[in-house]
Amino acid sequence: MKNFISIIILVTLASCSTLKVAQRKNTPPIKNIGVKTIYSSNIPPSLIAKIDSATLIAIDQFNCERHAFKLIPYQASDSNYIVLDFAKAKLISKRHRNISYIVNTAVPVISISAGMTIPVLVNYTPKHKINSTFTLSPGLSNEKNNSVRLRSRAGVLFSNVDAKEKKLFEKYTARLYRKFQVIDSLMSGNGSNIE
Numbered sequence: 001m002k003n004f005i006s007i008i009i010l011v012t013l014a015s016c017s018t019l020k021v022a023q024r025k026n027t028p029p030i031k032n033i034g035v036k037t038i039y040s041s042n043i044p045p046s047l048i049a050k051i052d053s054a055t056l057i058a059i060d061q062f063n064c065e066r067h068a069f070k071l072i073p074y075q076a077s078d079s080n081y082i083v084l085d086f087a088k089a090k091l092i093s094k095r096h097r098n099i100s101y102i103v104n105t106a107v108p109v110i111s112i113s114a115g116m117t118i119p120v121l122v123n124y125t126p127k128h129k130i131n132s133t134f135t136l137s138p139g140l141s142n143e144k145n146n147s148v149r150l151r152s153r154a155g156v157l158f159s160n161v162d163a164k165e166k167k168l169f170e171k172y173t174a175r176l177y178r179k180f181q182v183i184d185s186l187m188s189g190n191g192s193n194i195e
Contacts, residue, residue, distance in 0.1 A: 029068065030187065033140070034081035035059060036074035043089045051089060051130065054169040058176040067184045079139035082183075084150070084176075088131040091165055092156045100124045100157055128154045128168040134179050150175055 037055065039048050059071045074081050103124045111120040135147035152172040154164040 030080050032072045033069050034074035034078035036083045038085045054173045058173045062180045068187045081137045083135040085133045091128050092126040094161050097156050100126050125157045130172050
């Protein structure tokens with residue numbers, strides 16, 4: 001049994017994805033790293049504008065401090081860049097939140113009135129969410145797996161939708177900034193892998 005648990009732990013740890021910055025010996029230091037954003041076609045332009053704004057806040061915060069490199073907008077000629085690929089992003093409306101109240105309360109009531117001895121319970125919890133992939137360019141990483149997921153979520157069921165939207169973007173900005181810091185520490189030789 002102990003061996004079985006050890007094997008499960010090892011497999012779990014081995015499957016975790018991390019980023020590794022390429023070792024750069026006898027090369028000039030990287031002064032600028034471009035940041036490229038790619039959006040799925042199902043993300044509305046109004047939400048793209050909000051994500052871009054939050055991304056710029058993280059970049060500006062990073063650039064205001066002293067680091068091994070500066071973050072700049074991506075240009076096609078850049079060999080050192082970071083790709084933020086947004087596969088899914090969603091903001092829950094007040095109407096959607098109110099529908100979740102109805103679903104969560106109506107299903108148990110209907111099941112009891114239908115004569116069921118055990119009511120059917122539903123946990124429908126809508127969430128604001130941003131799902132993206134943070135990827136290092138081949139110029140920054142010589143690893144096959146050079147990307148990690150960057151996800152932020154904020155549940156809106158029993159709270160103010162607008163306040164939770166603000167919280168979502170605060171979480172996203174903080175997590176993105178942390179990824180930039182880790183790359184900086186890796187390039188400075190002070191850090192470990194990005195998780």
